[in-house]
Amino acid sequence: VDDDIEARVARLEALEEIRQLASRYALALDSRDVATLASLFVSDVRTGDGGQGREALARWFDPILRPYTTTFHLIGNHVIDFVDGEHATGIVYCRPEHEVGSEWIVMPMQYWDRYEREDGHWYFRSRRPFAFYAADVLAQPLAAPGRFHFPGNPMITKAELPERWETWRTFWERPVT
Amino acid sequence: MSATADVAARLERLESAAQIRELAHRYALALDSRDIDMLVGLYVDDVWVTRDRSGRAAMREVVSDTVMREVGLTILHVGNHVIDFDGPDHAHGVVYCRGEVQTDEDTFISQAIHYGDTYARRDGRWYFTRRKHILFYGVEFGRRPVDLPPANWPEHHTGKGLLPEMWPSWQDFWGPVQTD
Numbered sequence: 001v002d003d004d005i006e007a008r009v010a011r012l013e014a015l016e017e018i019r020q021l022a023s024r025y026a027l028a029l030d031s032r033d034v035a036t037l038a039s040l041f042v043s044d045v046r047t048g049d050g051g052q053g054r055e056a057l058a059r060w061f062d063p064i065l066r067p068y069t070t071t072f073h074l075i076g077n078h079v080i081d082f083v084d085g086e087h088a089t090g091i092v093y094c095r096p097e098h099e100v101g102s103e104w105i106v107m108p109m110q111y112w113d114r115y116e117r118e119d120g121h122w123y124f125r126s127r128r129p130f131a132f133y134a135a136d137v138l139a140q141p142l143a144a145p146g147r148f149h150f151p152g153n154p155m156i157t158k159a160e161l162p163e164r165w166e167t168w169r170t171f172w173e174r175p176v177t
Numbered sequence: 178m179s180a181t182a183d184v185a186a187r188l189e190r191l192e193s194a195a196q197i198r199e200l201a202h203r204y205a206l207a208l209d210s211r212d213i214d215m216l217v218g219l220y221v222d223d224v225w226v227t228r229d230r231s232g233r234a235a236m237r238e239v240v241s242d243t244v245m246r247e248v249g250l251t252i253l254h255v256g257n258h259v260i261d262f263d264g265p266d267h268a269h270g271v272v273y274c275r276g277e278v279q280t281d282e283d284t285f286i287s288q289a290i291h292y293g294d295t296y297a298r299r300d301g302r303w304y305f306t307r308r309k310h311i312l313f314y315g316v317e318f319g320r321r322p323v324d325l326p327p328a329n330w331p332e333h334h335t336g337k338g339l340l341p342e343m344w345p346s347w348q349d350f351w352g353p354v355q356t357d
Contacts, residue, residue: 032350
């Protein structure tokens with residue numbers, strides 16, 4: 001076979017697998033399938049509290065997934081950039097809804113992802129969530145201090161986008177010409 | 178030769194995934210635009226429609242008399258799509274959709290929808306063999322989707338759906354209901 005053709009097919013397979021990762025993550029999260037959730041990460045994944053490995057990650061996820069009952073993680077846009085044949089980065093848009101007591105919190109956000117190929121398959125190396133805002137579905141999203149109202153979220157405590165983007169900051173700092 | 182066959186098989190799998198993703202997008206477009214021909218064409222020709230009726234003609238009747246006629250403006254915004262292959266010609270998948278639906282002259286609702294799909298390839302093309310619409314919830318605009326009566330979809334467009342409670346992993350995660 002033409003090596004070039006094989007490489008192009010492999011690149012498309014990588015894109016397909018990485019896109020699937022994002023959908024599988026949302027489904028595992030919403031169905032509270034913690035084992036499947038952890039299986040989407042590389043085997044030596046590092047947890048937020050200094051642990052390592054999928055079992056440690058599953059233990060780390062458990063309390064993170066309890067402060068809300070129903071969740072619905074609807075994802076959309078997915079940008080994928082390859083670093084090399086084994087590494088890639090990506091950004092996924094998500095509009096999750098969370099049942100938090102008698103409130104219904106909507107939190108438009110992005111995942112900033114790193115992907116890695118291990119044993120011929122692609123996995124998350126890491127996922128970092130950044131919120132645009134969090135608000136009850138009936139509230140005006142910008143009304144809460146810092147555009148962030150999400151009682152009891154153990155992981156995400158503030159809205160960091162769009163200010164986190166350097167391009168955003170640079171754009172607004174530039175004097176009008 | 179075998180390397181060529183391998184690459185061809187891998188390419189075919191990618192084409193299959195792309196076609197299956199299109200099915201979900203075309204389904205939404207067909208419903209929203211009331212394109213009944215497009216909609217029934219997305220299913221295998223011997224699709225089961227009701228317990229005792231099958232085929233695209235039966236589906237055309239049922240869909241145009243019920244699903245398409247009992248609502249007004251619909252906007253089916255498809256998101257997540259998980260696809261798992263069960264063989265070269267069979268696959269199943271889960272599609273998330275946020276629907277906005279006019280259910281009455283002046284009633285507009287939103288729904289969080291989970292489609293449980295099975296797909297089959299016939300004569301080189303992929304089709305739905307089954308599509309199961311399962312609600313998280315349906316709720317009128319201006320209301321919170323909490324403390325809702327059961328939707329018992331398709332009986333009601335609004336109300337509490339079967340998800341997430343029907344997921345076995347959900348039940349395992351939360352464990353037996355505490356009674357103390």
